Amino acid sequence: MQEQLKLDNQLCFRLYTASRLITQAYHPLLEEIGLTYPQYLVMMVLWEQDNMPVNDIAKRLYLETNTVTPLLKRMEAEGFIARRKGEKDARQVIVSLTPKGRKLEGKASCVPYQMGQAVACRSITEKTAPELFRTLDDLIGTLSK
Amino acid sequence: MQEQLKLDNQLCFRLYTASRLITQAYHPLLEEIGLTYPQYLVMMVLWEQDNMPVNDIAKRLYLETNTVTPLLKRMEAEGFIARRKGEKDARQVIVSLTPKGRKLEGKASCVPYQMGQAVACRSITEKTAPELFRTLDDLIGTLSK
DNA sequence: TACCTTTGTATCGCAAACGATATAAATAAC
DNA sequence: GTTATTTATATCGTTTGCGATACAAAGGTA
Numbered sequence A, B: 001m002q003e004q005l006k007l008d009n010q011l012c013f014r015l016y017t018a019s020r021l022i023t024q025a026y027h028p029l030l031e032e033i034g035l036t037y038p039q040y041l042v043m044m045v046l047w048e049q050d051n052m053p054v055n056d057i058a059k060r061l062y063l064e065t066n067t068v069t070p071l072l073k074r075m076e077a078e079g080f081i082a083r084r085k086g087e088k089d090a091r092q093v094i095v096s097l098t099p100k101g102r103k104l105e106g107k108a109s110c111v112p113y114q115m116g117q118a119v120a121c122r123s124i125t126e127k128t129a130p131e132l133f134r135t136l137d138d139l140i141g142t143l144s145k
Numbered sequence C: 001t002a003c004c005t006t007t008g009t010a011t012c013g014c015a016a017a018c019g020a021t022a023t024a025a026a027t028a029a030c
Numbered sequence D: 001g002t003t004a005t006t007t008a009t010a011t012c013g014t015t016t017g018c019g020a021t022a023c024a025a026a027g028g029t030a
Helices: A011-033 A037-048 A054-060 A065-077 A099-108 A111-119 A129-143 B011-033 B037-048 B054-060 B065-077 B099-108 B111-119 B129-143
Strands: A081-085 A093-097 B081-085 B093-097
Touching (some): A011 A037, A011 B011, A011 B037, A011 B111, A011 B129, A037 A054, A037 A065, A037 A093, A054 A065, A054 A093, A065 A081, A111 B129, A129 B011, A129 B129, B011 B037, B011 B099, B037 B054, B037 B093, B037 B099, B054 B065, B054 B093, B065 B081
Antiparallel strands (some): B081 B093
């Protein structure tokens, strides 16, 4: 058995698992406000900056448009967002918040705190978090090129 | 705009993105040997310990059996593994490597090294990796309870 | 103007993930 | 020994994620 092929020696498996378990932890919180985790990400993008083309949302989330488009259609069907043709560039589809979508920001405001409680553990503290953030940002930067 | 609701302040989004980008980086390597990333994880489990019940594989990967069962069926259809009823406990399904599946370990032996190259970045070194591993293990431990 | 290339979205198909639920075998309770 | 409960898998339906591809609008180029 090659040492490198062992699951316990793999960074990737840890990230994959941590990501999935965190999404699961979000589930009950986001269910309350009627969002899935990827939909919550889209809403965070729009709360920061409304009226964005599909492409910009996709880039911000490191997703492809073929993932984002169906996501947005479901969110439109739920009444959280609206989609309209771009005026300058008719190829673009501009995504904007509906009143319902804007109002959701208030309801979601407690989610980060509640998640903070859920992921609270010895290894992640005020002191160590910035280092972890830098490492992940570096990794994401490397892989997204 | 609430500071905590910003994407850039979220650990979860970083993990989610890093995980996805790593899986994408695996894709061309695993395509060579005919596996998807989750299938590769299952193979790593079996290369370490053959003849495992579905449940044990699922637990090892922190997945549910309703995810693993279809995965295993596809891998069985590809001829990498075999599934048989447990002798002692007729409810169990024991998963074992086929000769083709065992032979794959040799072909996969270069994958960890190649992935190491792909994720190589300033922040992840011989020195910092153990710390990162501990942090993620702690997080996974906390969330999986 | 006509043609070519690029860009922005969308469609299609397949493989995860996972909640909810079903089923059968094993075990416990009575 | 029958009934109830637990346990091990599996089925179903929905949402992601993404490679491959299609298509129309925009921007060159001849």
